[in-house]
Amino acid sequence: MTAPESGFGAELQPFAGITSFMRRPVTRDLAGVDVAVVGVPFDGGTSYRSGARHxxxxxxxxxxxxxxxxxxxxxxxxxVLQVVDYGDVNVIPPSIAETMANVEAEVGAVLAAGATVLALGGDHSVSLPLLRAHARKLGPLGVVHFDAHPDTWHREFDAQPYSHGTPFRRAIEEGLLDPSRYVQVGLRGPTEEAVDWQWARERGVRAFTMDDVAELGLPAVVRMMREALRGPSYVSLDIDAADPAFAPGTGTPEVGGFSSKEMLQLVRGLRGIDLVGCDLVEVCPPYDHGDITAILAANLAFELLSLMAVRRRGG
Structure with missing residues (x-):
């Protein structure tokens, strides 16, 4: 693959250039590509405020x-890395099942070509087909999941098994991840029942509430995250892990979350893990103010990309 032309470069002024991710070339030619940034503009799995498709x-x-x-x-x-913007997966707004099939197939093809995927959602339902594609290639994954919510509910909409509140329940049931290598970070807020956080814990998942983080301290949480993430690991980052003061543009905001600085510290704390893929989801621009949430999300995506680069460089 030839080097990108200067008109795409990250060295351009913010007001110049084409707004692909970091102004990387938009292409589906994956020859020589290390990382493909893939958009998944789907929000049909939301249970409150829609708009994450944007x-x-x-x-x-x-x-x-x-x-x-x-x-x-x-x-x-x-x-360090050859990075391209792969564009967006073909989503079907009225059909979560068809959309998930498309995500699994298209991302599976990217992985088969040898590229690592940095996916941009979309609501959190898109993590399930992303995990399916990765697990098909790599086997059960270690996962760190930053979120205000466990997303391990059985059902949100009557008999419908899929929504943005169920992806990790389905992933555990399908054997896509190893519960002993799965960590939830940032849980908080009211739930319907006292048992809503217990299902995952009963299966060996390590879960840190915001109260746990306050008691243990961020360095200890980072250390325990790293202890759990043995072997190929996947990061799923719901922007509502951040407090609404720092990320108002999200579908299901919960007060009492992480600051922007703390989110950066948590992601940087994953330096050196075997990061095989990641997603950043639930950015909902219609409820954003001054692009606060989008700016934080872009920076966190950059941090994830930096983790891949550090790993590749051997640092």
Whole structure:
């Protein structure tokens, strides 16, 4: 694959260039590609505020402020990795099942071509087909899941098994992840029943509520996350893990979450894990103010990309 032309470069001023992710070339030619940024603009699985289908586009627009060098991790990802913007998966707004089939097939093809996927949602239901595609290639995964909600409910809509509140329930049932290597971070807020957080814990999942984080401290939580993430690991980051003061543009906001700074610390704390794929979901631009949420999401996506670069460089 030839080097990108200067008109795509991250060195451009924020007001210039085409707003692909970090102005990377938009292509489906994956020859020589290390990382493909894939949009999944679907929000048919939401249970409250819709609009996350616009998330991938807005995150790409906010990514023009990513200058390229990560000072905290001492790496310039685009110097280490060949990154492209793959564009968006074909979603079917009225059909969650057809959309999930498309996501699994298209992302599976990207993985088969040898690229790592950084997916931009979309609501959290899209994580299930993403995990299916990754597990088909790599077997049961270790997962760190940043979220205000466990997303392990059995049903949200009568007999419908799929929504943004069920992906990790289905993933455990389908054997896509190893519960002993699955960590939930950021749980908080009221639930319908006292048992709503218990189903995953009863199966060996390690769950950290915000009260746990306050008691243990962020460094201890990072250490315990890393202890659980043995072997190939996947990161799923719901932007509502951040407090609504820092991420108002999301479908199901919960007060008492992480600050932007704390989110950065948590993601950077994963340095060195065997990161095989990731998604960043639930950015809902209609409820954003001044692009606060999209800017945070773009920066967190950059941090995930930086983790891949550090791993590739051997740091």
């Amino acid at each position: 998330g991938p586009r807005r995150i790409r627009e906010a990514s023009v402020m990513l200058w390229g060098y990560n000072n905290a991790l001492a790496v310039k990802p685009l110097d």
